[in-house]
Amino acid sequence: MGIYGGLKPEDWKRWGQFTTYKSNAAELLSGELRPTQRIYCSPLVDPYQPAEAEEQMMPRILDALLDAPPRVFTIQTRGTLILRDLHRLLKLSRVLKLRVSFSITTNRDDIRRLYEPHCATFEERIGVVRTLRDAGIETYATLAPLLPCDPEALAGAALEATHRDLIGDPLHIRATKRHGATTREAALKISSVHDHGDYLDAAGQARVVEQIDRFAREAGFTFTTGPRGFARLAL
Numbered sequence: 001m002g003i004y005g006g007l008k009p010e011d012w013k014r015w016g017q018f019t020t021y022k023s024n025a026a027e028l029l030s031g032e033l034r035p036t037q038r039i040y041c042s043p044l045v046d047p048y049q050p051a052e053a054e055e056q057m058m059p060r061i062l063d064a065l066l067d068a069p070p071r072v073f074t075i076q077t078r079g080t081l082i083l084r085d086l087h088r089l090l091k092l093s094r095v096l097k098l099r100v101s102f103s104i105t106t107n108r109d110d111i112r113r114l115y116e117p118h119c120a121t122f123e124e125r126i127g128v129v130r131t132l133r134d135a136g137i138e139t140y141a142t143l144a145p146l147l148p149c150d151p152e153a154l155a156g157a158a159l160e161a162t163h164r165d166l167i168g169d170p171l172h173i174r175a176t177k178r179h180g181a182t183t184r185e186a187a188l189k190i191s192s193v194h195d196h197g198d199y200l201d202a203a204g205q206a207r208v209v210e211q212i213d214r215f216a217r218e219a220g221f222t223f224t225t226g227p228r229g230f231a232r233l234a235l
Contacts, residue, residue, distance in 0.1 A: 017049045026060035030068065037070035038234045048079025050118065056081075062088040070094040074233045076142070078103035080120045080128050086135060093137055101167070101233050102121045102129050106147040107154040114190050115147050122157075129161040140233065143168030143212065151211040155223070165222045166212065167229035170205035175223050 006020070022028065041047050047058055062085060065073055073096055077080065082089075082100065092098050104125050106112055112121060120128075124155060132139040141158035158166055173185070191200055198204035209225055216223040224232065 006182070012013075012099040019045075019049060021051070021055060021057060021232060025057055025144065026064045029061060030064045033064065033068040033070055035069065035071060038041075038074075039070050040074045040076065040234045043076060043230065046077050046079055047075060048077040048081040050079075050081075055167070058085055059088060062092055065092055066095065072097040072099070072234055073101040074101060074152055076101045076103070076233075078105075078116075078119055078125065080124055083128060083131060086131075089132075089137055090135060098137060099232075099233050100132050100137055101142045102139060103142050103144060104129070104154070104158055105143070106146060106149040107157060108149055110148075111148045114194065115187060116226055126157055126161050129158075138164075140164050140167055142230070145169055145171040146199070146205070146208055146212075147171060148199050149208075150216045151208050155212045155215045159216065159219055159221055165224070165232075166216050167232065168209075169225050169229070170209060171199055 011018075042062075047061075052058060066088070069092070073092065075098075077100070082102075089098060089100070102125065104122065105116065107122050109121055112119065128137060129139055129141060139162055141162050141164075143154060143166060155166060188200070191197055199208070209223070213223040223229075
């Protein structure tokens, strides 16, 4: 992002308060598409973040994919705005392997209001997942980052909504994850104020993952965490 997005060191302090985008993304994509490609959109930035409602980048990107389909296209989001593009997604699913990975972080709305106040509620997210699934789109629930929750209730609702294996990841801090993305300072402060420290502790994270894994296996599904789990979405 520092090289291609033009971000300066002070910008990192305001991460999450602004967005950058390529206004010609669809045109650039059209020149790069190949039928053997597997594209993950996007492990870094949610393509259906609030700014997308005004910018409307995704309809143009989906149209470019329709004109020259790759082999696999996976959308990672927690944005209910994805339903705006349902008709395009249905058309796309007929010409390539389309997957939607929808992030559901907690089943507790009090927790959602603390950590994700601008995101949709648990019920709204589950509703979007059901709508996508009922439309025939291959949809997965990604339980990531796992916020304080009732692990079995969260897993049960996700399995009922998707009828598919679960993928997820704990709420990592650098002490428990040496490489890759970790949580931001604001989340650490919230966790400290509300006594959620056990969710940042490696042993606490392991317990939650084990609870979800056991629940999923007893229901006849799997729960895979980390890069190994997310990599399955682009196969």
